[in-house]
Amino acid sequence: MEFGPILSSLRRNKVGAALIALQIAVTLAVLCNALFIIQQQTALSRATSGVQDEASVFIITNRWIGDAGNVAAREQADLAALRALPQIADATVSNDHPLGGPVMVELITLRPDNPRSGTGAMVYEVDDHAINTLGLRLISGRNFRPDEVISRNGVGEHQAALGGVIVTQAVARALDPRGNVLGQRALIIPDGTTAPIIGVVDKLQSTPFAGNSPFAAQSMLLPYRTVESQVFYLVRTKPGQLTAGTTAARNELYRVSRRRIIVGIQSLTDARRDVYRGDRGVALIMGVVCAILLGVTAFGIIGLTSYWVSQRQRQIGIRRTLGATRGTILRYFQSENLLIAAAGAVLGILLALGANLWILRSIALARLPWIYLFVGAIAVLALGQLAVLWPALRASSVPPAIAARSA
């Protein structure tokens, strides 16, 4: 295809061509960044929490009414009752859960002389049933022994020493680049508690609010029986018994004591859906926005090219008379659009990078990978070709006689 005649005819239609190129540029810039944001947001909501088979685990938020006198004993009674239910595999009590529970962070360090060498970690106060209930994968070391679990009455109360602490692999790596922490004595600040690291689990999400920062994987398990007016019972049902298990658990807890409020019973699957609702919503809106943008740009191309076709009917007629085939005319308009779209894509890539820099400053997003620019550019070029197809086909069907008629 000869680009010479296309260029010289575009020179007579500078503004129209520039308008199409500009549309394509902005569309490409938004498309790349939007696709990237969609990818990031959905990746977050799909990231594993470290809990095996979330669909079999549910959370009971329990609040005692009135004076929480012998809460420790009441919790033990609840747990014993829950574990005895036929639908339930195991249960534990905690101050938290990995899909939207409260955020409680403490510092863990191996060097008491230099606390800044430590790292922040989400605190899970749990008993010896936690690893089994959540299905955490212990990659080295051991679980808590029942006699290591002690009661903790509120944040203010803490021990000088604990039987052990279990950390996630991310914490282990933060403390020691080789992750060689098993058996070392750690200091937990501000509690001032020391404990040997007795186990390392593969993964346990700290909190969804950490997004994709390294902190998202930094958690530690402390052998505390949380004694507070509000706690979470984490319960694993036997496979496929989630619904039966939740109903049985609710009835059983009320049978044990009515002096409580069951603030909520929710499966981890539902908790995940709720906590990432915003991320999915944003991704969905971004997707719709992209579709709208592509549609608007496509119609813009169709409209303007149709006008050019009608404007150039005589010239097309002349070319047909001089022997140009329909295919030649079709290819002429396709090539013309390719040229404009390519110019737009180059400008668009620059705009996309600029927009990404700007977004980087406002959201903690990573740098836009090249693949997005590449895919985005291909997409807008293809869009241009598709959009121009209809007006180009109309152009190719202009009869040669038109040239003779008005000359």
Place this chain on the structure above:
Amino acid sequence: MFGYYFKLALRSLRRNLVLTGLMVIAIGVGIGASMTMLTIYRAASGDPIPQKSAVLFVPQIDNFGPQPNAPPNQDFLPQDLTYMDAMALMRAHLGLRQAAMYATTQSITPPNAAQDPLEGYVRATYSDFFSMFDVPFEYGGPWGKAEDDTHASVVVLTRPFNDLLFDGMNSVGRMLTIGDKPYRVIGVLDDWHPSPRFYDLGQDSFTGTDQLFLPFTRAIDQQMSTSGNLNCDRAGPGSGWDGLLHSNCIWIHFWVELSTASGVSKYRTFLHDYAAAQRQSGRFNWPPHVALRDVVEWLTYNHVVPVAVGTLTSVSFAILFVCLINATGLMLAKFMARSGGVGVRRALGATRPAIFAQCLVEAGVIGLVGGLVGVGLTKIGLVSCRSVLPPDLSILTRLQGADVLIAVAVAIAVTLVAGLYPTWRATQVHPAAQLKTL
């Protein structure tokens, strides 16, 4: 003349319905997308208490000391106060009104034994809270200074909570069990939803879940622990409730009303002197570092607008931009296709300004129709956004009457701008050249 141009515009728009439709849809989609996100953005960034936002202030005191790794552009002042500092500010009593406050969650046992006990979101605060924030009452009223001082067992309910517990009846004087102690209802609020909930920007700051209010002094007596943020330094929260009260942990919000400029500067001096005195007593070993921010400054400082909303808003304006370029292109095509007609009008004596006016009126009509389409799309957009976004991102996003006018006005304005170049091109038509081709 305008009426005539208007008629001409309608006729011309009817002549090429496809092109006209494309232009109207382009403007409509652009306006719809940008108005949708702008409405959400405005709801998220609005001034929650416009009548008083300039006289309400949050004091901040640096009780943690300089942070070694703090980025230079952030002041890293603590967001809340320790109990001790909050009490010192209450005792100083330097503002027209002031209130320390915190949120706590308590079990509530309704007086009606048939109703199950439930969880209640309680705000512990001082009597000035209600007058300082212009809180409206449906029944009864706030407690007074006397109840603050006597640590009285009184409670104020929000309207939805009163509906839940007392079927919306006047419950003043009725008793309610909070924790396991009885409280007397002293007032019921009328509808009051400052959004964002500026006085406590913790969790749910857009949905604002406070249900009951009771005296701060009483809540401290009852050792009601905070359900908001509790941040401590290395020293930790100490041992037990008393340890927490004397600790360096921050968890109390504090607001003060200062109605004059001199009052504000006096308060600043006071905060500075207070921090200096803490340094002298050996509690702080760093120079005084304090701040006093009003409502709008406080919201900006805390980046209250969710980042996602900001991003979506800028993206929606990119759509509007693309739509306008699109409309410009289409108008160019439309006006140039009519060069013949313009040539005739020029030959019959129409001046360039007349042609200019005629084309602009046509652009304005497109803008008007596009704006109306845009308002419809905005309504659809808001409903869709509400259904996929969590409430804290999309609350209070109703389209108001004024918005419809704004949308249409913006649509006409941007279409006129987009139409400027095509219009100018139309006025450049040479009558002779056009007449020859007819």
